[in-house]
Amino acid sequence: xxxxxxxxxxxxxxxxxxxxxxxxxxxxxxxxxxxxxxxxxxxxxxxxxxxxxxxxxxxxxxxxxxxxxxxxxxxxxxxxxxxxxxxxxxxxxxxxxxxxxxxxxxxxxxxx
Amino acid sequence: xxxxxxxxxxxxxxxxxxxxxxxxxxxxxxxxxxxxxxxxxxxxxxxxxxxxxxxxxxxxxxxxxxxxxxxxxxxxxxxxxxxxxxxxxxxxxxxxxxxxxxxxxxxxxxxxxxxxx
Numbered sequence: 001x002x003x004x005x006x007x008x009x010x011x012x013x014x015x016x017x018x019x020x021x022x023x024x025x026x027x028x029x030x031x032x033x034x035x036x037x038x039x040x041x042x043x044x045x046x047x048x049x050x051x052x053x054x055x056x057x058x059x060x061x062x063x064x065x066x067x068x069x070x071x072x073x074x075x076x077x078x079x080x081x082x083x084x085x086x087x088x089x090x091x092x093x094x095x096x097x098x099x100x101x102x103x104x105x106x107x108x109x110x111x112x
Numbered sequence: 113x114x115x116x117x118x119x120x121x122x123x124x125x126x127x128x129x130x131x132x133x134x135x136x137x138x139x140x141x142x143x144x145x146x147x148x149x150x151x152x153x154x155x156x157x158x159x160x161x162x163x164x165x166x167x168x169x170x171x172x173x174x175x176x177x178x179x180x181x182x183x184x185x186x187x188x189x190x191x192x193x194x195x196x197x198x199x200x201x202x203x204x205x206x207x208x209x210x211x212x213x214x215x216x217x218x219x220x221x222x223x224x225x226x227x228x229x
Contacts, residue, residue, distance in 0.1 A: 031214075039215040041157075048207060048219040049149075049157065055213055092157055096214030100173045101159040 002026050002095050006104035012112045019080040021107045023093035028073050030097070037096035040069055040078045043106075044089040052091075053078065085111060114138040114218045116208050121223030128198050128227070134191040134208030134220055142166075142186040145211035148193045150204035151222075160206070161193065176202075198227045 003026040013019045029036045040053040051060050053069035056076060066081040080087055088111060093104040120132040132148070148160040161182035162171045170182050181194045191208050205224050209216030 037214040048221055050219070051215060051217050054215055054217070060217065094215055099171050101215070103157045106156045
């Protein structure tokens with residue numbers, strides 16, 4: 001199985017400041033169709049996961065533009081340009097290139 | 113509005129069975145792959161199973177293979193997960209999800225399965 005490794009696992013941030021989460025895969029996530037199926041999910045406390053980003057850098061409808069995704073191959077990053085209070089929660093990267101689809105361990109974002 | 117509503121969770125003894133259901137609305141259910149994803153208490157997310165639009169292609173993670181079966185009824189806009197030979201480590205919130213671009217773009221609120229004697 002493809003192993004997804006996130007860092008850091010805990011991220012205390014100051015309101016209004018940027019935040020960055022790294023995700024590395026144990027093998028390249030380029031699919032046979034040429035696309036890279038790396039997604040990011042946000043899970044607020046007590047809620048279901050919500051997809052923020054798909055195919056590395058495409059924001060889902062309704063996702064604020066302060067969230068951005070980047071990367072290629074095996075190294076990916078989720079950035080929040082200015083953290084707001086509603087961004088508190090756990091963030092997961094996920095690869096959909098190989099079955100079984102696998103998630104990173106999660107990064108807990110909290111306000112300092 | 114896309115809605116996914118899971119049901120069927122509960123407390124079951126080790127070795128027992130449960131059938132989870134997911135009622136879909138707000139989209140053409142028969143046009144989408146669907147998934148089950150689970151989350152053990154206080155833990156991360158684990159993909160459990162995928163099924164294609166017609167129910168002819170199914171994938172199950174190794175840890176549930178031979179015990180769990182994903183299925184669907186497009187006439188009823190419903191997704192199912194039949195869980196047999198349940199173990200303590202199957203205790204989790206089970207989410208159904210609609211596929212979009214090889215991940216899930218919509219998720220239900222989840223249903224809790226507790227396996228304990």
